[in-house]
Amino acid sequence: MTVPLDSDVLRLKNDVQIPALGFGTYLISENQVERALDTAISAGYRHVDTAEAYENEKGVGRALAKAFTAGLRRDDMFVTTKLFPGNPDWGLPAKNFGTTTISLDNSLDRLGLDYVDLYLIHSPMTPSERINQWRGLVELRDQGKARAIGVSNYSKIHIEEIRAAGLPLPEVNQIELHPWSQKRELVKYLRENLICVVAYSSLVPLDTWRTAVGHDSAKTQQMRVSDGTLEKIAKKYQVGEAQVLLRWGVQQGFAVLPKSTVNNRIFENADLFSFSLDEADMADLAGMERGTAVAWSMGDPIRLP
Numbered sequence: 001m002t003v004p005l006d007s008d009v010l011r012l013k014n015d016v017q018i019p020a021l022g023f024g025t026y027l028i029s030e031n032q033v034e035r036a037l038d039t040a041i042s043a044g045y046r047h048v049d050t051a052e053a054y055e056n057e058k059g060v061g062r063a064l065a066k067a068f069t070a071g072l073r074r075d076d077m078f079v080t081t082k083l084f085p086g087n088p089d090w091g092l093p094a095k096n097f098g099t100t101t102i103s104l105d106n107s108l109d110r111l112g113l114d115y116v117d118l119y120l121i122h123s124p125m126t127p128s129e130r131i132n133q134w135r136g137l138v139e140l141r142d143q144g145k146a147r148a149i150g151v152s153n154y155s156k157i158h159i160e161e162i163r164a165a166g167l168p169l170p171e172v173n174q175i176e177l178h179p180w181s182q183k184r185e186l187v188k189y190l191r192e193n194l195i196c197v198v199a200y201s202s203l204v205p206l207d208t209w210r211t212a213v214g215h216d217s218a219k220t221q222q223m224r225v226s227d228g229t230l231e232k233i234a235k236k237y238q239v240g241e242a243q244v245l246l247r248w249g250v251q252q253g254f255a256v257l258p259k260s261t262v263n264n265r266i267f268e269n270a271d272l273f274s275f276s277l278d279e280a281d282m283a284d285l286a287g288m289e290r291g292t293a294v295a296w297s298m299g300d301p302i303r304l305p
């Protein structure tokens with residue numbers, strides 16, 4: 001069985017449309033990101049994912065301004081940024097309702113935008129203020145500063161906390177998802193609650209994933225040994241291994257956010273709708289589950305209380 005190749009736009013429960021392919025910008029510096037996003041826009045990406053914590057929103061804003069001057073319309077581009085919720089363990093106080101709303105104003109200034117398409121709470125790191133931060137996001141959506149709101153790295157427990165407070169549930173949950181970390185129960189729960197799944201760090205199983213100095217993670221040397229599955233599938237479809245991992249995501253209805261600073265990879269990662277993985281290959285990829293999420297060196301924040 002194959003799935004339609006045209007599932008390149010997903011619809012959130014409030015009818016906002018989100019392109020299934022987004023450009024990830026974590027670990028791209030403020031200086032580098034302008035050129036990388038220029039390339040991504042020329043390769044057809046119409047969705048970019050940044051965050052207050054990535055310290056590159058100004059560079060993202062510069063690339064967007066250039067694209068708008070060149071004729072791209074604001075509503076052609078889907079822009080996501082994220083609230084850094086604070087982290088008392090690092091000496092950074094938890095954001096409350098007021099500082100949450102100020103944070104988006106600051107992000108909008110840096111991005112040079114009047115609104116973002118999606119505003120997320122980056123992680124559930126601050127239990128005492130989580131609900132007040134969510135109230136802040138609901139207010140920001142009401143004010144039109146965010147067309148959609150969501151969370152990132154939230155488990156079912158964190159989302160049920162929002163329901164228990166009588167507040168509207170998120171439109172999106174952005175989580176680490178790839179064949180080594182498939183989080184099937186959580187994905188099922190998100191689908192049941194009409195919460196769109198955005199997958200991050202889709203490329204974790206590649207040998208080339210975050211090899212640069214300082215690009216830390218919890219991926220160990222031992223995990224770098226390949227079992228040959230990806231190579232075999234990539235060869236069959238005559239595509240790159242990165243495309244297989246990204247196609248695995250979009251074929252399950254996730255949005256994906258590949259990051260690269262290398263031009264030919266930025267183009268390669270955008271080519272996801274010209275082929276479709278068959279059932280046997282999807283089953284082989286499902287068989288790669290290891291229960292390991294590695295993008296955060298401290299461990300998957302989804303496990304936080």
Ligand SMILES: NC(=O)c1ccc[n+]([C@@H]2O[C@H](COP(=O)([O-])OP(=O)(O)OC[C@H]3O[C@@H](n4cnc5c(N)ncnc54)[C@H](OP(=O)(O)O)[C@@H]3O)[C@@H](O)[C@H]2O)c1
Pocket residue numbers: 023024025026027049050122152153174175199200201202203204206208209210211212240242243257258259260261262265266268269295
């Ligand atoms: N919400 C969260 O907590 C969270 C956490 C992590 C990530 N994210 C978001 O998700 C995005 C993607 O995740 P990620 O940055 O962890 O990693 P990723 O996109 O899964 O992988 C990026 C790594 O793979 C390499 N790569 C990219 N394309 C390749 C290709 N075609 N062939 C071989 N290697 C390739 C990149 O190197 P080069 O750059 O050298 O090409 C880089 O080392 C982030 O940028 C960010 O926007 C969110």
